[in-house]
Amino acid sequence: MTGKSVSVLKEVSSVKSFGGTQKVFEFESKQLKCTTRIGVYLPAEASEAGAKLPALFYLSGLTCTEANFIEKSGFQRYAAQHKLIVINPDTSPRGVKIEGDDDGWDFGTGAGFYVDATEPKWANNYRMYSYVVEELTAVVGENFPVNTERFGITGHSMGGHGAFTIALKNPTLFKSVSAFAPISNPTKAPWGLKAFTGYLGKDTETWKAYDATELAANYKGPAIELYLDQGDADNFYKQAQLLPENLAAVNNPLVNVKFNLRPGYDHSYYFIATFVGDHFEYHAKILNA
Numbered sequence: 001m002t003g004k005s006v007s008v009l010k011e012v013s014s015v016k017s018f019g020g021t022q023k024v025f026e027f028e029s030k031q032l033k034c035t036t037r038i039g040v041y042l043p044a045e046a047s048e049a050g051a052k053l054p055a056l057f058y059l060s061g062l063t064c065t066e067a068n069f070i071e072k073s074g075f076q077r078y079a080a081q082h083k084l085i086v087i088n089p090d091t092s093p094r095g096v097k098i099e100g101d102d103d104g105w106d107f108g109t110g111a112g113f114y115v116d117a118t119e120p121k122w123a124n125n126y127r128m129y130s131y132v133v134e135e136l137t138a139v140v141g142e143n144f145p146v147n148t149e150r151f152g153i154t155g156h157s158m159g160g161h162g163a164f165t166i167a168l169k170n171p172t173l174f175k176s177v178s179a180f181a182p183i184s185n186p187t188k189a190p191w192g193l194k195a196f197t198g199y200l201g202k203d204t205e206t207w208k209a210y211d212a213t214e215l216a217a218n219y220k221g222p223a224i225e226l227y228l229d230q231g232d233a234d235n236f237y238k239q240a241q242l243l244p245e246n247l248a249a250v251n252n253p254l255v256n257v258k259f260n261l262r263p264g265y266d267h268s269y270y271f272i273a274t275f276v277g278d279h280f281e282y283h284a285k286i287l288n289a
């Protein structure tokens with residue numbers, strides 16, 4: 001984590017939910033060089049004197065803002081039950097006006113892929129990896145009653161890729177990790193090829209630093225478990241965009257992939273809402289231990 005940030009959070013909304021409060025804040029991100037929003041769920045216990053609660057970070061998928069998870073997953077019930085603070089950022093910089101950033105839904109706005117871009121056109125703003133790992137964790141540590149030794153991370157699709165790659169690269173910062181339908185081997189899938197070519201350029205060696213399957217294969221420890229739910233009726237899974245089997249097949253004794261294939265579930269928030277309680281229970285067991 002970086003040193004003290006001076007980010008000033010401005011409250012955008014605040015709604016009571018399951019005894020706690022679902023809030024949205026915005027602030028000026030130094031990494032993204034724009035105004036960005038985050039969802040923050042504070043369970044009731046967060047307002048007790050001296051509270052220091054674990055925090056679970058949730059990274060969204062393509063086309064999402066901070067709103068999708070807040071409005072569609074129903075996670076607040078489980079965050080309240082397990083006394084977890086939940087932080088969910090946006091999926092890219094917004095309003096930075098880079099030519100071509102709105103041309104497609106799978107690249108540019110809403111599609112930051114949790115990488116630090118190196119291609120000059122994108123490198124100034126598209127720094128979602130450092131934004132989450134350094135800036136967001138610091139902003140959260142300074143502004144909310146969190147125990148910074150008890151951070152977990154999860155996400156969906158592109159955000160599942162973010163959760164897995166970030167945890168594999170920072171296993172002491174994030175103590176628990178899971179994902180819903182993650183893009184598990186982006187260097188072999190159309191979305192990943194497009195995004196990594198655009199953000200990282202043509203040298204495919206540099207892509208491996210952001211590919212969960214590559215990172216898991218070369219992982220040096222400490223031992224890590226990757227908890228993964230995937231619906232078998234998910235069209236993006238059928239189109240080989242996600243490739244969770246490649247990750248599950250990694251043969252590294254330090255990496256245990258808990259791969260659950262869920263019959264009949266698609267890629268949507270109906271799938272996430274079905275299993276979000278299991279994921280919160282999984283994280284809470286580790287973070288509240």
Ligand SMILES: N[C@@H](CCC(=O)N[C@@H](CS)C(=O)NCC(=O)O)C(=O)O
Nearest residue numbers: 061062063064068105157158268269
């Ligand atoms: N292009 C389609 C598919 C994109 C998509 O399914 N995105 C997933 C993440 S990869 C999602 O969470 N969409 C927002 C939602 O369902 O609320 C769309 O814009 O709906």
